[in-house]
Every structure is written in structure tokens, then in C-alpha cells.
Amino acid sequence: MLQHLINDENSDQARVRNVVLAVRLARHSAHGWEDAALPDDYKDIGRLLNITPETVRQRIGLEPMPAREADGGEAG
Numbered sequence: 001m002l003q004h005l006i007n008d009e010n011s012d013q014a015r016v017r018n019v020v021l022a023v024r025l026a027r028h029s030a031h032g033w034e035d036a037a038l039p040d041d042y043k044d045i046g047r048l049l050n051i052t053p054e055t056v057r058q059r060i061g062l063e064p065m066p067a068r069e070a071d072g073g074e075a076g
Contacts, residue, residue, distance in 0.1 A: 014048065021045050033062060
């Protein structure tokens with residue numbers, strides 16, 4: 001399984017993406033839930049699961065983002 005995961009030819013497979021994104025989420029959230037890399041993780045996880053980044057946040061158990069941030073705008 002590990003050889004399969006580290007083979008670049010498999011990088012587009014859902015199983016591999018699942019593991020890669022889980023590792024990224026774990027690594028970034030270890031720095032706190034305000035880590036600047038987490039919004040990109042939510043977007044990528046959402047793409048994999050066909051859900052919105054905000055739904056990803058809710059499934060993780062985080063508070064909803066302010067509406068402006070959820071829409072991709074700048075916080076005020």
C-alpha cells in the first residue's frame with residue numbers, strides 16, 4: 001500500500017488523494033485551526049468529496065466561517 005501511495009503515477013487516484021489530503025489536514029491543523037494553509041485543504045477535500053469547503057469545516061466540527069469568508073471574500 002505504501003509503495004502504491006508514493007508512486008507519482010497514482011497521484012490522481014481517489015484512495016491516494018484521500019491519504020494525501022488527510023496527512024495535509026493533520027499536519028496543518030497541528031499548528032492550530034487558524035493555520036493559513038487550512039483553507040486550501042478544505043477546498044481540496046471538498047473537491048474530492050463533492051462538497052463545499054464550508055461543509056468540510058462543519059464535518060470536522062469547526063464553527064461556521066463568517067459569510068464573507070465562506071464566499072471567498074476578504075475578512076473585514
